[in-house]
Amino acid sequence: MKRGLNLVAAAFALTALSYGLARFAYGLLLPQIRAELFLDATAAGWIGSSAFAAYCVGIVLTFVCGGRLTPRALAAFAGLAATAGMACIMVASTGWVLGAGVALAGLSTGLTSPPLASAVAAHIVADGRARANAVINAGTAVGIVFSGMAAALTFGAWRELYGLFALIGAAVTLWLWCAVPKARSNEATAGISLDLLRRPGVATLCFSAFAMGLSSTAIWTFGADILRGAFGVSDTGIAWAWIALGTAGASGAATGVLIDRFGTARMHTGALSAIVVAILALAASGFNAAFGFVAMSLFGAAYIMSSGTYLIQGIALLPDRPDLGLGFPFLCLALGQTAGAPLFGAAMGVMGVTGALFTFALPAFLAIFPRSRHR
Secondary structure, X not given: OHHHHHHHHHHHHHHHHHHHHHHOHHHHXXXXXXXXXXXXXXXXXXXXXXXXXXXXXXXXXXXXXXXXXXXXXXHHHHHHHHHHHHHHHHOOOOHHHHHHHHHXXXXXXXXXXXXXXXHHHHHOOXXXXXHHHHHHHOHHHHHHHHHHHHHHHOXXXXXXXXXXXXXXXXXXXXXXXXXXXXXXXXXOOOOOOHHHHHOOOHXXXXXXXXXXXXXXXXXXXXXXXXXXXXXXXXXXXHHHHHHHHHXXXXXXXXXXXXXXXXXXXXXXXXXXXXXXHHHHHHHHHHOOOHHHHHHHHHHHHHHXXXXXXXXXXXXXXOOOOHHHHHHHHHHHHHHHHHHXXXXXXXXXXXXXXXXXXXXXXHHHHHOOOOOOOOO
């Protein structure tokens, strides 16, 4: 029991590091980075997209290497990639160097979730796996809260923040290496069979995840930039909005419990509906800045719960391959984000902020309808 708790705690910390700090802190600090490196919205979008593209590469690598490397080794590589990527961002002086660091940090997130799902399947009793995975997934929210609080306390010091994050990354990687058992997962994790996509519910779940990922870039990559540039919110206000996003997202730890209570269909519909409302509320920030805080809070809770729902549904559909059950929908989610970041940057240039936000709320609405159906 004690060893299982240490595993979940270390996995939670790695998720907070790779998602909350290495990947999503870019959106929080983007206004400061753009001002110092003279990046336009399109360039910022492409750089943000590199993190999502590298995330896809990372997930595929876990599929390919899963039969050769233990979950412990893959998770350690995730921590090292996050640490190296944030160190690279810290010293970036051009968009190219920044993009390389953001991509390396994004790679860490792809390497994070599948091996953690395999480790949980191997070392946590069956009745506790859904809750353990939901708690680990909520680490993203804690990382976001931490990055927001750090940004609020160190105004304008984005390089110093990334240096701090890199030090934390080194410590978390060491902890993870000690906490994850050495033994291999007892599942057959070698190779990828695309026949698994033909199982009932898998393809529709992946399509839904892609659409949700497409919409989510409106806030993940450009939410802070929109609040500052379009609606005049101060950097301190943006940091507090980011803290609100992460704090609300911590509720995602209860996703497993809520699915047990209300079922996946209701959770799926409710979380995606809330993402749509959050994007539209951000568009209303031009009337009152309070809408921006409401939008960020609602999005934080909805995104973590939605991704947790995809995670739990995927593993339920592929119980014999939990790495792929998590990996397939998360890969599709990241593909949607890869496409969404540059598209949203271009859409803002053509339609303006409000038009782009309304347009990008539509895919999340459409994502409600295709979902897996299982008991």
